[in-house]
Amino acid sequence: MNKLFKKLFKKSIKKKNTKYGSIIKGKIINIEHNIVIVDAGLKSESYIPIEQFKDINGKINININDKIDVSIDNIAGEWGETILSRDKAKKHETWINIEKSYNKSSNIKGIIKGRVKGGLTVNIEGIKAFLPGSLIDTKPIKNLSEIEGKELEFKIIKLDKKKNNIVLSRKAVILNENIYERKKLLENICEGIYLYGIVKNITDYGAFIDLGGLDGLLHITDIAWKRVKHPSEILNIGQKIKLKVIKFDKEKIRVSLGLKQLSKDPWTSIDKNYPINSKIKGKITNITDYGCFIEIKEGIEGLVHISEMDWKNKNINPFKKFKIGQKTKAIILNIDKEKRRISLGIKQCNPNPWLKFSKKYKIGDKIKGTIKSITDFGIFVKLNNIDGLIHNTDISWLNKENEIKKYKKGNKITTLLLKININKEKIHLGLKQLKKDPFIKYIKIYKKNKNIKSKIINITNNIIYVKFKDNIEGQIDINNKKNKKYKYIIKKSKINNFLNTKIIKIDKEKRIIYLIINNKIKNKNKKKNKNFLFNSMVEAFKMAKNK
Numbered sequence: 097m098n099k100l101f102k103k104l105f106k107k108s109i110k111k112k113n114t115k116y117g118s119i120i121k122g123k124i125i126n127i128e129h130n131i132v133i134v135d136a137g138l139k140s141e142s143y144i145p146i147e148q149f150k151d152i153n154g155k156i157n158i159n160i161n162d163k164i165d166v167s168i169d170n171i172a173g174e175w176g177e178t179i180l181s182r183d184k185a186k187k188h189e190t191w192i193n194i195e196k197s198y199n200k201s202s203n204i205k206g207i208i209k210g211r212v213k214g215g216l217t218v219n220i221e222g223i224k225a226f227l228p229g230s231l232i233d234t235k236p237i238k239n240l241s242e243i244e245g246k247e248l249e250f251k252i253i254k255l256d257k258k259k260n261n262i263v264l265s266r267k268a269v270i271l272n273e274n275i276y277e278r279k280k281l282l283e284n285i286c287e288g289i290y291l292y293g294i295v296k297n298i299t300d301y302g303a304f305i306d307l308g309g310l311d312g313l314l315h316i317t318d319i320a321w322k323r324v325k326h327p328s329e330i331l332n333i334g335q336k337i338k339l340k341v342i343k344f345d346k347e348k349i350r351v352s353l354g355l356k357q358l359s360k361d362p363w364t365s366i367d368k369n370y371p372i373n374s375k376i377k378g379k380i381t382n383i384t385d386y387g388c389f390i391e392i393k394e395g396i397e398g399l400v401h402i403s404e405m406d407w408k409n410k411n412i413n414p415f416k417k418f419k420i421g422q423k424t425k426a427i428i429l430n431i432d433k434e435k436r437r438i439s440l441g442i443k444q445c446n447p448n449p450w451l452k453f454s455k456k457y458k459i460g461d462k463i464k465g466t467i468k469s470i471t472d473f474g475i476f477v478k479l480n481n482i483d484g485l486i487h488n489t490d491i492s493w494l495n496k497e498n499e500i501k502k503y504k505k506g507n508k509i510t511t512l513l514l515k516i517n518i519n520k521e522k523i524h525l526g527l528k529q530l531k532k533d534p535f536i537k538y539i540k541i542y543k544k545n546k547n548i549k550s551k552i553i554n555i556t557n558n559i560i561y562v563k564f565k566d567n568i569e570g571q572i573d574i575n576n577k578k579n580k581k582y583k584y585i586i587k588k589s590k591i592n593n594f595l596n597t598k599i600i601k602i603d604k605e606k607r608i609i610y611l612i613i614n615n616k617i618k619n620k621n622k623k624k625n626k627n628f629l630f631n632s633m634v635e636a637f638k639m640a641k642n643k
Contacts, residue, residue, distance in 0.1 A: 119185055122166040124158060132158065134180055136166055142180035149182055151221075165189065183222065190221040191257060203249040203269055211240060218250065218264055225250075225262035234270050235296065238333075278309030285310075285351065287344050293353070295335045303327045305339060305353055312351035314339065321356045321363070321395025323381070330355075362395040363436055370428050370438075375445065380422045388414050390426055390440055398438030400426060407443045407450075407521070408481060449482045450518045461513045463525070467505050475503055477511060477525055484523035486511060493528045493535065494567055535607050538568045542599060547614055550597045552589055560586065562595065562611065570609035572597065585613060 122136035131143045144166070149156050158164070167184035197204040206218040206225060215228040227250065237243065254263035285291075293305035293312065302315040319330055331337070343352035370376065370392065378390040378398070387401040405412050418424070427444040431437075457463060465477035465484065475486040492499040503509070511525040542548060550562035550570060560572040572595075574586060589595065596614035603610070 118168045119165050119188055120168060122164055122180060124160055124162045124164065127158065127160060132182075134164070134166060134182075136168075136178065136180055138168075138178040140178045142166070142178045144180055144182050148186075187222055190223050194220065194223065194252065194255065194262065195257070198252040198255045201251070204252060205247055205249055206264070207247045208244050210244065216240070216244075220262070223262065224260075225252075225264050227264045227266060231265040231267045234267055234274070274309035276309070281308060281310050282349070285341060285344055287341050289341050290338060290358075291341060291353075292336060292338055295331050295333050295337065298327050298331060298333060300326065303331050305337070307351065310349070310351065312339070312341070312353040314353040314355060318342065318352075318354040318356055321359070321361060322391065323389065323397050325382070356395070359395075362393065363433060366396065366433060366438075367431055370431065372428055372430065374428050375425060376428060376440075377423060377425050380418050380420055380424060383414050383418055383420060385414070388418050390424065392438070396438070398426070398428070398440040400440045400442050404429065404439070404441035404443055407446065407448065408483075448518065450516065450521050450523070453479070453482060453523065454516045454518055457513055457516075459513055459515065462510055462530070463513055464508065464510050465525075467503055467507045467509055470500065470503060470505060475500065475509075477509060479523065482523065484511070484513075484525040486525045486527055490514065490524075490526040490528055493531070493533055534566045535568060536604075538566055539602050539604070539609070542609075544599050544602065546599045548597055548599065548611070550595050550611065552591050552593045552595060554591065555586075555589065560589070560595075562597065568609065570597070570599075570611045572611050572613060 120136050122134040122142070124132055125135050125141065126133040127146070130146055132146055132149055134142045134144055136142060146156065149158050151157060164182065165185040165188070166180040166182055167188065169179040169181050169184070194204065196202075204220060206220040208227070209217045209219045209224075211217075212226070215226060215230075216232065218225045218227050231253075232240075232243075248266060249269050250264040250266055251268040252262060253265045253268070254261065256262075291307055291312075293307045295303050296306040296311060297304040300316075302313055302319070305312045305314055314327075314331075316324055316327055319327055324330060337355065338358060339353040339355055340357040341351060342354040342357060344350070376390075376392050376398075378392045380388050381391045381397060382389040387399050387405070389397045389399055391397050402412050402414060403410065405414070405417065424442060425445050426440040426442050428438065429441045429444070430439040463479060463484075465479045468476045468478040468483060470476075474488050475491070477484045477486060488500060491503075509527075510530070511527060512529040513523070514526045514529065515522075515524040517523075548564050548570075550564050550572075552560060553563045553569070554561040558574055560574060562570050562572065564570065585595075597611040598614045599609055600612050601610040602608075
């Protein structure tokens with residue numbers, strides 16, 4: 097009986113390909129804790145570790161009576177143990193699929209396992225493949241950990257089974273997908289439609305959005321109705337967003353996208369919601385050297401210029417006075433809907449000190465103050481909490497440059513209120529107006545054709561400047577035709593000399609008295625009893641005789 101069984105068994109296994117590495121069919125007859133018992137019709141049943149039946153995700157999907165492919169590892173002796181391998185059979189199947197995929201240039205799935213020098217390793221059903229870093233994607237991936245462990249599709253670009261060398265490309269798959277999606281998108285895209293896209297890249301001027309095979313530009317000005325410093329304030333790489341196509345160039349295949357266009361423009365009803373001089377409360381969003389921006393509501397900001405921050409301090413430092421995020425009140429000063437600009441004022445939330453001053457004082461009132469500063473053009477006087485200016489021309493009736501030197505910073509002073517300009521925030525004060533104008537008094541006594549003794553104070557090419565009683569000044573025009581015959585007198589005239597003159601004209605507005613020489617000159621430096629008068633006509637005859 098035993099001999100007969102041996103002969104029959106030998107005949108049966110001869111019919112099977114029992115060489116080492118051969119792939120044969122087997123049947124699962126039992127599944128235990130650590131092993132799977134498989135009958136392949138050989139000398140004995142085979143005990144295969146259960147780990148060899150796990151798929152790439154670590155799951156076991158087998159049942160009793162399932163028929164599977166196994167690889168013969170060994171058949172030991174006449175009644176020896178049969179050693180089979182499910183792993184080798186699976187690898188054999190996988191290699192067949194890999195070769196098919198390579199020959200047909202079709203996609204194959206694999207799981208990203210880890211990083212190696214120059215790229216990543218990919219597990220294709222138990223077989224290791226290499227994915228170069230340059231072929232991972234169409235764009236650089238900053239964080240490779242995001243794709244580790246993911247099952248993706250690849251193209252096989254190089255295959256060498258003997259050396260167990262497989263090189264993959266994920267980039268080729270993406271490009272092929274993009275070609276199809278791009279073609280489909282270009283057929284349907286037009287201005288005004290809404291699309292979903294993924295933020296691909298962020299720059300200073302906007303963001304590039306992947307629309308599926310085609311990139312569109314979302315400019316920074318189209319991200320939100322409010323002012324955006326940088327797109328990263330609102331967008332993140334990889335973020336999926338809904339957008340509106342606001343412009344499409346078919347020839348250049350350029351798509352301009354808008355995000356803010358998904359909501360209503362808040363500027364359309366700005367003047368109705370925020371009338372001029374209305375008070376608002378907002379948050380400071382930005383501070384610059386020239387002012388600060390206040391967000392009135394989502395998408396609407398106004399500028400408070402430094403000149404509108406404080407009634408008194410004109411050189412205010414916005415960085416010291418305000419902080420970003422600070423809430424503050426302001427007044428709407430002006431709205432330009434076309435340019436989308438709103439001018440705000442913070443100082444207007446408090447009483448105008450110039451208006452308050454104008455209600456308390458009237459033109460012609462005497463006002464006491466303290467000299468705050470002295471400049472080339474006048475004196476600034478502190479009047480409680482605001483300043484007034486005494487211009488150089490309003491310090492003294494004499495209009496002398498050294499008159500201002502009589503005053504010092506910190507001195508108490510009484511002035512006369514000349515003018516209040518509330519809009520320009522200026523107060524004009526006067527000192528000389530506290531006294532009567534000596535010029536008016538003088539010309540009441542000394543009128544046209546009056547002879548006056550004048551002291552020379554300055555001589556130019558065209559004019560002799562003179563002074564007479566009460567420090568009143570006058571001018572003699574040397575080029576005047578009436579004075580031509582007296583030029584020899586002028587040649588001998590010096591500063592501090594006295595001249596006999598006659599008034600020919602009085603200009604009340606310019607406060608100038610015009611004179612001519614009345615033939616005689618007197619030297620101040622000579623003693624009284626030695627002073628001499630020379631007759632101009634006699635001297636002229638002598639000069640003519642000597643010639």
